[in-house]
Amino acid sequence: MPAGHADATPISVMVVDDSMTFRNYLEEILRDHYQIRACRDGMEAVEAYREARPEICLLDMNMPRMDGLEVIRHVRRVLGDQDLFILVLTSDDTSEQKSEALHLGANDYLVKPFDALELLARVRVAERQVRLTRSLREANTAMSREIEEIARLQRRLLPASSPRHPGIKIQSLYLPSDQASGDYFDYFFLPDGNFRVVMADVSGHGAKAAFIMSMVRTMIRFSGNFESLGGLFELINEQLRLYVGEEGDFVTLFVADIRADFSSMVYVNAGHAPGMLLRRGDSPLMLRPAMPALGVMPCRAQTADVPLEAGSVLFLFTDGCYEWEVAPGEVLGLERFWDRAASFVGRSDHVLDDIFRDLGCAGTPDIRDDVSVLRVQLGLIKS
Known part of the structure; x- marks a missing residue:
């Protein structure tokens, strides 16, 4: 984990790609830094998401059964999760696909092939966002508890x-x-x-x-x-x-x-x-x-x-x-x-x-x- 973070809880990352070779490559880059769960396609990714609620998703676009765009749409619109950081990975460098992925709710976009250091840098940007979201959620929970206590005391008055x-x-x-x-x-x-x-x-x-x-x-x-x-x-x-x-x-x-x-x-x-x-x-x-x-x-x-x-x-x-x-x-x-x-x-x-x-x-x-x-x-x- 990068230095300077007070929150030491590991970040969970879901890797979704239909290529076993590429999944293994991604796991090799990330395993020393994050908790990894690998999925072979979009359908498996949705099921894994329901079970484990990962915080970062490295998502291939072109997959059988359910492609990357469908996964993004399902997570954002059906499941209503706006916090999952979605980093799209694809060999298609067309502006149309990039625009559609970002419009549906992807957070970042990386074109294959890419350098391992660049991937790790992008994931660390995602990690900072995840930890910030955690901190905000914890602060909001603490604030809600304080407001509940104020309301309880107020009713007693x-x-x-x-x-x-x-x-x-x-x-x-x-x-x-x-x-x-x-x-x-x-x-x-x-x-x-x-x-x-x-x-x-x-x-x-x-x-x-x-x-x-x-x-x-x-x-x-x-x-x-x-x-x-x-x-x-x-x-x-x-x-x-x-x-x-x-x-x-x-x-x-x-x-x-x-x-x-x-x-x-x-x-x-x-x-x-x-x-x-x-x-x-x-x-x-x-x-x-x-x-x-x-x-x-x-x-x-x-x-x-x-x-x-x-x-x-x-x-x-x-x-x-x-x-x-x-x-x-x-x-x-x-x-x-x-x-x-x-x-x-x-x-x-x-x-x-x-x-x-x-x-x-x-x-x-x-x-x-x-x-x-x-x-x-x-x-x-x-x-």
Whole structure:
């Protein structure tokens, strides 16, 4: 093996040629450097490939039963392997055959007769490519494991059950589109006895979005000493602008503090999808954003205070709930989602797990964004 490679695992090479003399010649050149498997024709090569998955293939073009072009086509298009390094060996020096072989997926081309040193040099180029591919695959596997761990920890940060309070019943739904999500929801009691409900959506997906989400969660969770909800939003906005604003990342955030006696609720909506408040005898109230998403620009938070009553339902969601296709090229959209959701989320027997069915979808749709939903019921409400 050439010096300088950290990966000492031998490279497997498949030699395919209908001439025994030529196969022996190739094996003689390569046996001291690589693991060799010889095949007499294309059919035998395909079977050997299925069994051993070689990393480099030295492939003759003109063979009985299955020629070299058919082997390339089968490996690339039928078996879907784009990693196997295919070095074509042929006595036909026509540009047509060379062009076709490269078009089908060959990596290199060498015309017989050739010098043994040239062949070995070409194979070593292939070896470098194979080892690079191995390294990339290992790095991708390690990264996937890290993302899985992040996603596992992230799910543990989300509340798992309704709070132990006779006047509060909460249902939640969380469907990440990828392993690590940019969505975040939360609910907990504040030191003053008020009850906080949170729904947020971080731009993007993956580890970066999950990290930003954890920043926001920490600031919200440990903000009990803030005199106002608006002050908390301004702090989060300042911190996001300081640490991630230049990266173009932002957070939409809805936070509502429900007073301990359920008489009213103060909330701030920063660029988030409008919350829905249902009170008996009233039309659904749309809790619209009154300030831009956080992390974008300096701005003052605007709070709003709305009265509540026993039986009120607060319904919060992220944009993944309505940004899915009901038909090819046709997205459900916020307006239709709102109208349909308003007809069923107020029912005391509604189950969030059935939300897509209730929205008119036969099953779970092809979701391309994270989906998070909260239904907060204050006391009982009759259907």
